[in-house]
Amino acid sequence: MRGADLINPALPDELLDDVIRRVGAGGGGGAKRDLDACALVCRRWRRLERASRRSARLSASGERADEVLRLVADRFPALADVSVDERLNAAAASGSAPRSRRPAHSASPFRRRRRLPLASNLAVHIASFPLDHPAGDDGSERSCLTDAGLTHLARGCRGLEKLSLIWCSAISSAGLVSVAENCKKLTSLDLQACYIGDPGLIAIGEGCKFLRNLNLRFVEGTTDEGLIGLVKNCGQSLVSLAIATCIWLSDASLHAVGSHCPNLENLSVESDRVRNEGLISIAKGCRQLKTLKLQCVDAGDEALDAIGSYCSLLESLSLNNFEKFTDRSLSSIAKGCKNLTDLVLNDCQLLTDSSLEFVARSCKKLARLKINGCQTMETAALEHIGRWCPSLLELSLIFCPRIQSSAFQEIGRGCSLLRSLYLVDCSRLNDSALCHIAEGCKNLKELSIRRGYEIGDKALISVAENCKLLRELTLQFCERVTDAGLSAIAENCSLNRLNLCGCQLITDSGLTAIARGCPDLVFLDISVLRIIGDIALAEIGEGCPKLKEIALSHCPEVTDVGVGHLVRGCLQLESCQMVYCRRISTAGVATIVSGCSRLKKLLVEEWKVSERTRRRAGPVLSFLCTGL
Known part of the structure; x- marks a missing residue:
């Protein structure tokens, strides 16, 4: 019978x-929307959905956040x-829903009575309560999460794990x-940029014996004292620890970590006060380390040297801004850490080609290598990688x-599995380097070249003919590339x-080829x-219906007409940047806003936004500061 409830009885x-739990099991925005829809079926479904909801993402910057x-x-x-993230605005925390075209006054009374479940609109609720927090020290109104709100959460959700x-x-x-007193099952705690004292960390260590991840x-x-007190109590369970830019951190803390955290697998330390002694303690005590930054x-x-001697299970190593270590160190790591798959070297000025020769000969499992600002490394360094690292996937x-183009002959010859290549400000590279890669690395899926002033059409044609799996291409300021490539x-x-x-040198003809x-x-x-x-935008609008993000800033020949063609075809558009486009007017901005129901961000000059457009799409507008 029509209207009969055939499910609930x-x-x-x-x-x-169990059905509702399975709906939300996939995670992500889609699962969240499905759960919200379940909660709207009837009161019974809403009650059960609330009782089974497992995750929530909230903004802490709104008014009455504690409530x-x-x-x-x-x-x-x-x-x-x-x-809970104080950096999030209301729209980001609640998720971006398509903006309704129906005016607010036209909604029926029935629609007004049907309220969305709280989890789908949390940030909106945060911003909608009347402000009653006391003013801050500078006279501004306080509107952020405090200990009172956190206490409510801890007492109400005692099964909290993350x-x-x-x-x-x-x-x-x-x-x-x-x-610590209420959430005994806590396994993951992220306190990034919070102002926490020693008693809080010590209490977490005493109350949360299953803590595995700490940021x-x-x-x-x-x-x-705070970190030492924590690891003394729950260090045995700790698997991941990240400490960065904490002026209080010293070798004493790292010594405690080394003494009490034998099962630690992931460690990130960024500090100006840590010296050899602290890291040696880590190496000797945390021999299960797999990731070290x-x-x-x-x-x-x-x-x-100590890391190379004691951390034989190390798989990922990132060394940043080291001013005192030399080839000797990397040689020790290469000899002791033969399972190394990921290596990042940032601004390590004392390293030479010998360093990578040590790594290449010893670490045959190396899959991802990043070298940034190591200006003493030359062509031979990359040649060693090509000869000895056949498993390389990302470079x-x-x-x-x-580093000269000839080095890529060895990479192309020896690294046939390469999938991603990033080249930024490598001034000696030319077309021959890319031709070597294209001919030998036919599995390439991502190619990114920035400021490759000697890269032109010959390289692109070789990539096109050989790398049929290519899906991502970046050619920033490669000024020799033309429509042919x-x-x-x-x-x-x-x-x-x-x-x-x-x-x-790219014209409408090149973009037409891409669109088709x-x-x-x-x-x-x-x-x-x-x-x-406008021809290029019209072709993109017609040929690329799945387009979600476009940047067309500093395109002086694009007009409102082209924007109209783009909007009519690209209905999935979520982000658009179009500053310094002199022929796009207020009407063009309004066209983007009215035609893109999924729009989340529009970067444009403020003077081009009419009052009507501002009222209609205020949350998605970002303005370029032109008054400086």
């Missing part, structure tokens, strides 16, 4: 609860994963004590001015992402292409 609560967190804890007691508090500046030790990046207010300017060869070279790419490679910023040959394009940057016009 037949399904007991247990079975319906909202209390409501969240009351309505969703089964929450196990909560993320808690992330990002830039929650009003949280103190008192809030963490409440978490203390940019945490102020504590001292070595270090930025310790006062540490040297002795510390890295990134940033500001390596001494771009047409070859369009004919042979179905791109998803394309960045042509600053390729000033790459229908799956979702990202396109055509900024600073000074001779393209």
Whole structure:
């Protein structure tokens, strides 16, 4: 019978609860929307959905944030994963829903009575309560999460397993004590940029014996005493620890970590105060380390020698801004860490080609290599990688001015599995380097070249003919590339992402080829292409219906007409940047706003936005500061 309820009478609560849990099991925005839809079916479904909701992402920067967190804890007691980020605005926290075209006054009374479930509109609720917090020290109104709100959450959601508090500046030790007393199952805690004192960290260590992941990046207010107290109590369970830019961190903390955290697998340390002694303690005590990221300017060869000697399970190593370690250190690591798959070297000025020879000969499993600003490395360094690392999948070279094109002959010959190549500010590279890569690395999926002033059509044609799997291409300020190279790419490679910023020889003809040959394009940057016009945008609108992001800033020949063609075809568009387009007017901006129901961000000059457009799309507008 029409209108009869054929589901609820037949399904007991247990079975319906299992159905709702399966709906949300996939995670992500789609699962969240499906759960919200379940909650709108009827009161029974809303009650069961609330009882099974496992995760929530909240903004902590709105008014009455504490009250909202209390409501969240009351309505969703089964929450196990909560993320609170003071940097989020209301739209970001609640998720971007398509903007309704229906005027607010036309909604029926029935529609007004049907309220969305709280989790789908959390940030909106945060911003909608009347402001009643006391003023801050500078006279401004306080509107952020405090210990009171965190206490409500801890008491209401005692099964909490993951808690992330990002830039929650009003949280103190008192809030963490409440978490420690009530959330005994806590396994992951992120306190990035919070001002936490020693008592809070010590309480977490005493109360959360199952803690596995801890992030203390940019945490102020504590001292070595806090971290030492925490690891003494729960160090046995700790698997991942991140500490960055904490002025209190010293070798004493690292010594405690080395002494009490034998099962630690992931460690990130960035500090100006850490020296060899602290890292040696880590190496000797944490022999299960698999991922290690270090930025310790006062540490040297002795510390890295110890890592090579004791951390034989190390798989990923990132060394940043080391001013004192030499080839000797990397040699020790290469000999001791034969399972190394990922290596990042940033601004390590004392390393030479010998360093990479040690790594290449010993670490045959190396899959990802990034060299950034190591200006003493020359062509031989890359040749060693090509000869000895057949498993290489990703290679990134940033500001390596001494590496010449001939090095890529060895890469092309020996690294046939290469999938991603990033080349930035490598001034000696020319077409022959890319031809070597294309001929030998036919599995290439991502190619990114920035400021490759000697790269031209010959290289692109070779890539197009040999690398049929290419999906992402960046050619920023490759000023010798023309329509011929771009047409070859369009004919042979179905791109998803394309960045042509600053390729000033590209015309409407080249972009027409891309639009007709790459229908799956979702990202396109055509900024600073000074001779393209409306024809290019019309072709993109017709040929690239899946496009979500486009940047066309500094395109002086594009007009409102071209924008209209783009909008009519690209209905999935979410982000658009179009500053310094002199022939796009207020009408063009209004066309983007009215025609793109999924728009999340529009970067444009403020003077081009009419009052009507501002009222209609205020949250998605970003303005370029032109008054400086």
